[in-house]
Amino acid sequence: MSYRHLLFSAASAATLWAGGAAAQTPSGDVTVQEFIVTGTRAANRAALDTAAPVDVISQEALSRVGVTEINQALAIALPSFNFPRPGLADGTDTVRPATLRGLSPDQTLVLVNSKRRHSASLVNVNGTIGRGASAVDLNTIPTAIVQSIEVLRDGASAQYGSDAIAGVLNLRLREASSGGNLTASYGQRVTTVSTQVGSPPAGATWNVANKAEYERRDGETINLSGWVGLPLGDAGFLTLAADYLDQEKTVRTAPDWRQQYALVNGAFDPREATIDRYNAWYGEPQIEQYTLFANAGYDLSDNTSLYGWASYQNRDSTSAGFFRRALDDRNIAAIYPDGFLPLINPTVEDMSLGGGVNWILGEWDMDTSLVYGSNSMDFVIRNTLNRSIGPSSKREFEAGGFEYNQLVFNVSGVRTYEAGLASPLNVAAGVELRREGYQINAGEPDSYRNGGVLLNGGPTASGAQVFPGFRPANEVDVDRSSVGVYLDLEANLTDRVLVSGAVRAEHYSDFGETITGKLTARFDITENFALRGSVQNGFRAPSLQQQFFTATSTNFINGVPFDITTFPATDPVAAALGARPLDAEKSVNIAGGMVFRVGAISLTLDAYRIEVEDRIVLSENLTQANVRAFLTSQGFVGVGGGRFFINGVDTRTTGLDVILNYRHSTMNLGDFAYTLAGNLNSTDVTRVPQTGQLAALNPSPVLFDRVNVLTFERGSPETKLSASTDWTLDQFGATLRATRYGEVLSPGTTAAQDLILKPAVVVDLEGRWNVTEKIRLTLGADNLLDKYPTGTPPTLNSTSNTPFSNYAPFGRSGRYVYGRVSVNF
Numbered sequence: 001m002s003y004r005h006l007l008f009s010a011a012s013a014a015t016l017w018a019g020g021a022a023a024q025t026p027s028g029d030v031t032v033q034e035f036i037v038t039g040t041r042a043a044n045r046a047a048l049d050t051a052a053p054v055d056v057i058s059q060e061a062l063s064r065v066g067v068t069e070i071n072q073a074l075a076i077a078l079p080s081f082n083f084p085r086p087g088l089a090d091g092t093d094t095v096r097p098a099t100l101r102g103l104s105p106d107q108t109l110v111l112v113n114s115k116r117r118h119s120a121s122l123v124n125v126n127g128t129i130g131r132g133a134s135a136v137d138l139n140t141i142p143t144a145i146v147q148s149i150e151v152l153r154d155g156a157s158a159q160y161g162s163d164a165i166a167g168v169l170n171l172r173l174r175e176a177s178s179g180g181n182l183t184a185s186y187g188q189r190v191t192t193v194s195t196q197v198g199s200p201p202a203g204a205t206w207n208v209a210n211k212a213e214y215e216r217r218d219g220e221t222i223n224l225s226g227w228v229g230l231p232l233g234d235a236g237f238l239t240l241a242a243d244y245l246d247q248e249k250t251v252r253t254a255p256d257w258r259q260q261y262a263l264v265n266g267a268f269d270p271r272e273a274t275i276d277r278y279n280a281w282y283g284e285p286q287i288e289q290y291t292l293f294a295n296a297g298y299d300l301s302d303n304t305s306l307y308g309w310a311s312y313q314n315r316d317s318t319s320a321g322f323f324r325r326a327l328d329d330r331n332i333a334a335i336y337p338d339g340f341l342p343l344i345n346p347t348v349e350d351m352s353l354g355g356g357v358n359w360i361l362g363e364w365d366m367d368t369s370l371v372y373g374s375n376s377m378d379f380v381i382r383n384t385l386n387r388s389i390g391p392s393s394k395r396e397f398e399a400g401g402f403e404y405n406q407l408v409f410n411v412s413g414v415r416t417y418e419a420g421l422a423s424p425l426n427v428a429a430g431v432e433l434r435r436e437g438y439q440i441n442a443g444e445p446d447s448y449r450n451g452g453v454l455l456n457g458g459p460t461a462s463g464a465q466v467f468p469g470f471r472p473a474n475e476v477d478v479d480r481s482s483v484g485v486y487l488d489l490e491a492n493l494t495d496r497v498l499v500s501g502a503v504r505a506e507h508y509s510d511f512g513e514t515i516t517g518k519l520t521a522r523f524d525i526t527e528n529f530a531l532r533g534s535v536q537n538g539f540r541a542p543s544l545q546q547q548f549f550t551a552t553s554t555n556f557i558n559g560v561p562f563d564i565t566t567f568p569a570t571d572p573v574a575a576a577l578g579a580r581p582l583d584a585e586k587s588v589n590i591a592g593g594m595v596f597r598v599g600a601i602s603l604t605l606d607a608y609r610i611e612v613e614d615r616i617v618l619s620e621n622l623t624q625a626n627v628r629a630f631l632t633s634q635g636f637v638g639v640g641g642g643r644f645f646i647n648g649v650d651t652r653t654t655g656l657d658v659i660l661n662y663r664h665s666t667m668n669l670g671d672f673a674y675t676l677a678g679n680l681n682s683t684d685v686t687r688v689p690q691t692g693q694l695a696a697l698n699p700s701p702v703l704f705d706r707v708n709v710l711t712f713e714r715g716s717p718e719t720k721l722s723a724s725t726d727w728t729l730d731q732f733g734a735t736l737r738a739t740r741y742g743e744v745l746s747p748g749t750t751a752a753q754d755l756i757l758k759p760a761v762v763v764d765l766e767g768r769w770n771v772t773e774k775i776r777l778t779l780g781a782d783n784l785l786d787k788y789p790t791g792t793p794p795t796l797n798s799t800s801n802t803p804f805s806n807y808a809p810f811g812r813s814g815r816y817v818y819g820r821v822s823v824n825f
Helices: 003-013 070-077 544-548 572-576 625-633 706-714
Strands: 030-032 054-058 108-112 146-152 167-173 180-196 211-231 236-247 286-299 304-320 343-361 364-382 397-417 425-441 476-492 497-508 512-524 529-540 551-557 560-567 585-598 601-618 639-665 671-687 719-729 732-741 744-746 755-757 760-770 775-782 816-824
Touching (some): 054 070, 070 146, 397 544, 476 544, 572 625, 572 639, 706 744
Antiparallel strands (some): 146 167, 211 236, 236 286, 304 343, 476 497, 512 529, 529 585, 671 719, 719 732, 732 760, 760 775
16 A cells, blocks of 8 residues: 555544544535544445444544643543553653553553554552553654554454453554644643641641642643654655653642651650641652654555654653651651652653555565564652661662563565455455563662661661662563464455454463454444444463562561562562462453444444453562561571562453444534543452462461452443533634543552542533634633542541542643644644
């Protein structure tokens, strides 16, 4: 297929968003069908003609939000997509996970131009949605380079390989040989924060209101982006895009009601009455990043074309840990007389380079490509100290980091055969070779070592406060390879019955083989009404991050220091506790739905059931006395325990997606596009992991506790509903959108510590004015009504640092007001 055909296909796909119908003229007549490439390998297949649900989100839809992150735009456009934006979670503040259909972030496959995208090097090991997962960082791709995003809401391991259990996101890049755009955006949080506050100690000399309400003007964000299309002779294009983001932090903490200083002669220190009690930082991180992206294509002849892309991003992010008070044993008064707030400053570097050729071989349309991608994350810990070194400790440490890289080679072919059916039989086959690498690099010695300075006659914790550096013992440099082959068939058996099937076999150098298959069908009962469904098995290979991530910190147990480690599953300590080499997760997906369309109305309804076996999870910290005694008996003296990744959680997810689109044109009031969308989703944990070694201990430690079980089952909204209206009249336009997030549980270690986040409605509004044919002004507000999630009571917020839960599905930063100037050329 030449690049000109690709340009037409991409332009058609960009006409609508989120499962929309075909484009409409003012009279409502259909003018253009949107053709997709995701979920099918047949040519000229429209989104509403597929046997599985595919949504198309256009560039225009991506730009109609204030916070111009792809994950945020997807969370608004897709009812089954959630992006909770956690804070106080170390590196996860910088690379935030998103979920599709309530499954893990790494169970959704991400493609760029139909080629597998590399994942982030970070594995989420803190208590957030997506704990234990390492997923693709979509924010490494600027929206300016994206023409549209196709979302396959159906398992597709047999078609695309590992990770496609929940579905597939395919980002199709802009292909332009002329034109361009420059856009400048400015926004900030304009909000009123209300938090619950605890009571100061008896006899306190300071006063903190029971309910703190304060105004914030923070999170100032400047975003400069643009793209330009250039010709490559008469037969090619080069599209260049650049993006710059400067985002200031947001602070959403309660005033710290706790005692800050040690007593002076039995009385409170006078400084208690004057210290600023807004001493923590919980909210959006501070980010400065720049991104460059290029996409190109060139026709060598009518039968042969070249394509390729390249990208680079540098992201400098800063977020905070928990505040250390002046009287905290982790503090050194000579360095920080008023306590300190440690800052975590990761730098992310991400790059990709891909290229390929399309050509004709007999009756086959062939494609060959080679794609490389890498992502690294290196940590600097600022405004901190190493308590074990004493007053001579540095305040800033290079703590090391990690890198992931991926190289993928593909050869595929597509052709049709006349088989006596209602349509030619479409046959696609291919081979994929993949090599992955993962490294962990140690930090400087002072970031992890113990300097030997005692506290009250006893040892103190090693390393930098809040984030001890990676040690030389944690360093790894590993790789693996895999090869996969697939066969994909699709045809209309009759004029009304479409059937497709796929089978895929893969071999991994580290855990073996897997075979998956998929069968889908569609029955067009009338021209306006169709039924569709699919059944398949799928898999997700354990990531190298899950297999080999390791980190060590010093914990005190009854005053005795122990090294607590996140062990690879193959480490002798983990093996002694019953860990085994990780195997692939396995799934069975069953889905059924309907498509209804008449005139300017389209309605899709899709139900699904996804059963996943042997999900890979991060175990609890195993530091109990009997665990330490058992490890000592096995020869691991001085090991205080730890945690490791393990297969063994089984889940069953059931749900329903509904999307209704309606377009209406009037003579005097303009054109309207209405969308109603909803998702019902429920997950049940049907099995949790255990090992014989730990089961033999009395009491037996829990490998996967109630917090993690309830996070799977109730940590995401069981219902999400949205309604939106896009309006245009001459040079004016507007978008009004309301999203209702259902109830969410923020679980505690006991039922008494559970927090129910009540349902909430978030309203967004944007107005647009096309001053000229080339200049557009935009004003808008995300979360116009300044909605916050249910507040956390002081009994669950003992540090005062976290007055809102990380499980809140729409974050906790309040109203975002923005303006934008866009110039086309």
